[in-house]
Amino acid sequence: MTPASRAGPCDRAFRQLGDPRAHPNVRWVSALTGATEAEVRAALHDVENHLEILAEIRERHREGGRQSYAQIRAPFELYAMARLLRPSSIVETGVSSGVSSAHFLLALSDNRRGRLRSIDLPTLQKGAELSPSESPVSLPPGRPTGWAVPARLRKRWELNLGPSQELLPTVATASDPIGLFLHDSLHTPHHLTFELETIRPHLAPGAVVLADNTKWTGTAFDRFAASLGAPVLPRGRSDLVGLRVPTYDRPASGRGRGPRSRTTR
Template sequence: MGETPRVPKTDPRWVAELTGAPVREVAEALTEATKERALEEHVQREHRAAGREFYAEIRAPLELYALARILKPAHIVEVGVSSGVSSAHFLQALQRNGRGTLHSIDFPTPQKSTRFSENEDSPVALPPGRASGWAVPSTLKQGWDLRIGRSEDLLPILVDELDRVDIFLHDDLHTFEHATWEFQTVDRKVPSGGVVLADNTNWLDGALDRWASRWGSVPVRRTGTWLCGFRKP
């Protein structure tokens, strides 16, 4: 049976606002992302092989790819990997850029038994035998700085090691306190023009808006999702 990958509609305006890039450049990056069919097919094949029709993941992976292609980051930090949809798209873009490192932190949530149960399991639960980032193609894993443990323990250490964080993505424990703590922890390394992103902002009680307002910014929302971000002035 043929694969029918879900290619999400994209939001070029969101990427343009976050990067300040002209719409033409954004459109080119998004077209390039859309052509990376092999990556989408790989991720979906891995999910299905693990017995999962649905997996909680970032719903704007092509925009993450475009952000990384346009901003040419030296360092991306993401917290919350799970199967690795956001990671795979960042890694693909960095590979195309020919420079830059993705640093990811994940404290995985194991599936309770061999069969996924909607009632008992979190939609991000790791199927048995799988590890964080299990859907990322092995061709993208070289040079990936993946750290397993709680953000509370690992993020301060990672941030101390880096001279800058050009893109930060919060996608782990979605509470006001935790997200605010993460923004505060990375903030001193986010340069002017750096981008701070958070998924599921509807669960954050305004944490990202409050953080952005300290910089005189207002987060921009990716259409159809609760993924929001702002660019540091």
């Protein structure tokens, strides 16, 4: 199988990015959103309308001394999920240069609706060069959080700087019901549990909740999923996982019949 045919629906964007980890997982998006695989492919294909912006994001990373921009492994899937769910509100924790943010914002721009509220406590690079002991998510000198997000995408963005321990309760309350949430900040069991419990009352029915680097967060995500009665859906064999908040059948009596997973198409 050639790299091009592996890349499938957004082949040109995938090749332009040049990071094999970003090969989109159509089934994962389908399971999370309830869309058919054909619908997911169509949504992924739409990202190819933005090759110029994607090239700009990549160039900004190069200029900042970061060769690859796929800090989140699933930038194209984030775009597709936001296109398919058409949320009025997306919330994310953990921004760094803004790869996940930029892909959410691209989708909101295409949807012509919705807002992204992001929270980031910046990690600063210590010197002029990134040392081997430092994380590539550190901000290069002089560059602010979200430094790779092109100006023309920022209209639908609210960026909040500080610890999500302090900011998330307010951000979650101020938002419309959250249709899509991404945890990509401090990866500890305690912190992930805090974030998930904070957003729980603000999640829209059918919302998608994602968490990256769950190999560091113990059983926090699984326990949250179990409490909702939702299956945990990993992206392939990786520790980027998601779930879909169950929707409830509401018969005329108003009594629900319990959670109904929409992930098994």
